[in-house]
Amino acid sequence: SQQGEEDPQALSIQEGENATxxxxxxxxxxNLQWYRQNSGRGLVHLILIRSNEREKHSGRLRVxxxxxxxxxxxxxxxxxxxxxxSYFCATDKEGAQKLVFGQGTRLTINP
Amino acid sequence: EAGVxxxxxxxxxxxxxxxxxxxxxISGHNTLYWYRxxxxxxxxxxxxxxxxxxxxxxxxxxDRFSAERLKGVDSTLKxxxxxxxxxxxxxCASSLMGYEQYFGPGTRLTVT
Numbered sequence: 001s002q003q004g005e006e007d008p009q010a011l012s013i014q015e016g017e018n019a020t021x022x023x024x025x026x027x028x029x030x031n032l033q034w035y036r037q038n039s040g041r042g043l044v045h046l047i048l049i050r051s052n053e054r055e056k057h058s059g060r061l062r063v064x065x066x067x068x069x070x071x072x073x074x075x076x077x078x079x080x081x082x083x084x085x086s087y088f089c090a091t092d093k094e095g096a097q098k099l100v101f102g103q104g105t106r107l108t109i110n111p
Numbered sequence: 112e113a114g115v116x117x118x119x120x121x122x123x124x125x126x127x128x129x130x131x132x133x134x135x136x137i138s139g140h141n142t143l144y145w146y147r148x149x150x151x152x153x154x155x156x157x158x159x160x161x162x163x164x165x166x167x168x169x170x171x172x173x174d175r176f177s178a179e180r181l182k183g184v185d186s187t188l189k190x191x192x193x194x195x196x197x198x199x200x201x202x203c204a205s206s207l208m209g210y211e212q213y214f215g216p217g218t219r220l221t222v223t
Contacts, residue, residue: 031210033211035214041216041217042115042202042204042214042215042216042217043154043202043204043212043214044214045211045212045213048210048211088153088154090153092210097142097159098156098159098167099156099212100156101153101154101155102153103151103152103153104151104152104153
C-alpha cells in the first residue's frame with residue numbers, strides 16, 4: 001500500500017514558469033524525500049527533509065513540510081524542458097527505515 | 112563512482128516460466144532494496160537487505176518470489192513461476208546508513 005498521495009497527478013506548464021507539487025501522507029514520519037524519474041529510467045534522489053525541518057532549498061528546488069497537516073510541497077522555480085519527468089514523494093516512517101512512495105506527479109514542461 | 116547496475120534491462124517471458132534479475136549495488140553500500148513499480152505507480156518495496164540479512168521481506172510474495180544477497184554485495188531476485196500480473200519494472204536500490212537511496216535503471220519484465 002502507498003502512503004503518500006501526490007497532487008496533481010499531472011501538471012503541464014510553460015518553460016520558465018514555476019511548478020508546485022503537493023504530497024500528503026497518513027502516519028508519523030522520520031523524514032520525507034522527493035525523487036525524480038525520467039521516462040524509462042530509475043529514480044534520482046532530489047532532496048530529503050527531516051520531520052523537525054520546515055523548509056529546505058537545493059538549487060531551483062524548494063521543499064516545505066508541515067507535519068501538523070501531514071503534507072509537503074515541492075516547488076521547482078524557472079522550469080526547464082529537462083525538468084519534464086515524474087516526481088515522487090516518499091515517506092520514511094519513524095524508526096522503520098522503509099520508504100513508502102506515492103503515485104507521483106507527471107510534470108511536462110512545454111517549450 | 113559507478114552507480115547501481117542491473118541486468119537484464121528488458122525481459123520478455125511466457126507465463127509459468129522462471130526469471131531472474133541481478134543487481135550490483137554501489138560499492139560500500141550496506142543496504143540493498145528491491146522494488147516493483149507498476150505502470151503509472153510509485154515503487155513498492157519487496158525486500159530490504161542489511162548486509163546479507165533480509166530485514167524486511169514482508170511484502171515479498173514468498174510463494175513465487177525469492178531473493179538472495181550472497182556475501183553482502185550482489186543480489187538476485189527470482190520469480191518462479193511468473194504470472195501475467197508480474198509484468199512491471201523491478202528496481203534495485205542501495206544506500207549507506209539507510210537514508211538517501213540510489214536506484215538502478217531497472218529491469219522491465221513483460222510476461223505474456
